[in-house]
Amino acid sequence: MSKFKKKPKSEPGISTASLPDIVFMLLFFFMVTxxxxxxxxxxxQKIPSATQLQKLQKKTLISYIFIGKPKNTSLFGVEPRVQANDALLEPSGIRQWVNQERDMLPEADRGLITISIKADRDVKMGPISDVQYELREADARRVLYAAIGKVVKD
Structure with missing residues (x-):
């Protein structure tokens, strides 16, 4: 009588056919978000520290103004300058900049525009008060002063 050998049962392997699809979906997700x-x-920028801060909920309504000594002192000098978006401005140009930022928002949110001032801790109060005055003239009534510290939850 002949002997029949039993073949060992092999486990089916894990299919990797859909692996590239998953990788590209994850890549696309992280690129979008x-x-x-x-x-x-x-x-x-050396942002001053604070003890009581509040975190904002709707960051799309915030426009940033940076005040500090220019990084390229050979081109812009050593006096504190005001930066809005990617350009250095004189304080007199802030009104026009605020109006441009307002125009980019939906009409319902235009009154809710918030200006965040990120001033270097070594900047004197003169340039900051010039910016505050121009923001008042531009009717930008919500002004924040950025600081580093512990966030207090409401």
Missing amino acids: TVLREQEILVE
């Missing part, structure tokens, strides 16, 4: 830096900061 990642927020890149919108502006190149042209002024030095």
Whole structure:
């Protein structure tokens, strides 16, 4: 009588056919949801610290103004400068900039525009008060002062 050998049962392997699809879906997801830096900061920034801060909920209504000594002192000098978006401005140009920022928002949110001032801790109060005056004249009534510290939840 002949002997029949039993073949060992092999487990079916894990199919890797859909693996490239999953990898590309994850890649696409992270590319869409990642927020890149919108502006190149042209002024030095050492943000002052604070003890009581509040985190904002709707960040699409915020426009940023940076105040500090220029990084390229040979081109722009050593006096504190005001930067809005990717350009250095004189304080007199802030009204026009605020109106441009308002025009980019939906009409229902135009009154809710918030200006965040990120001033270097070594900047004197003169340039900051010039910016505040121009913001008042531009009717930008919501002004924040950026600081580093512990966030207090409401």
